[in-house]
Amino acid sequence: MLRSSNPILSKKDAFTPASPQYGNPYGQGQAGFQGQAGYQAYPQQGYQQNPYGQPMPQAQPQAPEGRMSFDDVVTKTAVTMAILIGTAALSWVFMPPQLYFPAMVTSGLVGFIVVMLVAFRRRVSPPLVLFYAALEGVFIGMLSKVFEMAYPGIVMQAVVGTFAAAGVTLAAYKFFNIRVTPKFRKVVFIATIAFAVALLANFLLSLAGVNLGLRSGVTGGVSLLAVGVSLLGAVLATLNLVLDFDYIERGVAMGAPASESWRGAFGLTVTMVWLYVEILRLLSYLRR
8 A cells, every 4th residue: 555645645545556356356366266267167157046046147347447647647637737727817807806805715715625525535536626626726816816916927927936846846856866765754744734734823813813924915024934934835845746746656656546646636736736825925025
């Protein structure tokens, strides 16, 4: 069984190798030969006799699900990102200004709940993944619109910076043959959870009028603490990309079920959104 330290990809049975016994009710190897021998001892094929003398159809073997591949993950990541970008663009263009903040807060909170639902489900749900992409599109669209109004041109800079950071991270992972150790996974996992809890507490307290200073507003003064938090967030997001790449690579090597490619795409999308938000904030701090 393959485990990950990325909170999104750390489902207990995520990326469990696809069963080699799919389609064969007797398994493989010696047990398979014994099962086939035992099956041949019966004269009936395809039917069994019930007590009333009528034939009963046997259950058909389940078709194999197939195995996860890099192409699957790339394709599904492209789908989720396309939905996210499309929804963000529609929100940017058509959302009334008076709804910017309510839409941003609502989509952000509901998106967090959907992340938890997807992460803790036994099997990944593609509709939930796509629903998350649409919700985050609204969140990113409104957040980007607010920052763009205050700092013209900042959104394009943040988009370029996000994809550049992801590309450099992937290149470093492949060409420098980075190996993720158990200690590295543990440290990144603990730091990510602590960071998320701190920001959630800061957000909830800010609704009550208490500001811990972990985030600065869109405009106004900037504290060194807020800059440090965003720098830490960008670094953690980049490290989580390394965990994503490593986990997907090992999942493909171990023959994970094809449906788990949705979980890989989901994890990459969540991490990319996080990285974009931190880069957007850092750029806004530099503009002030």
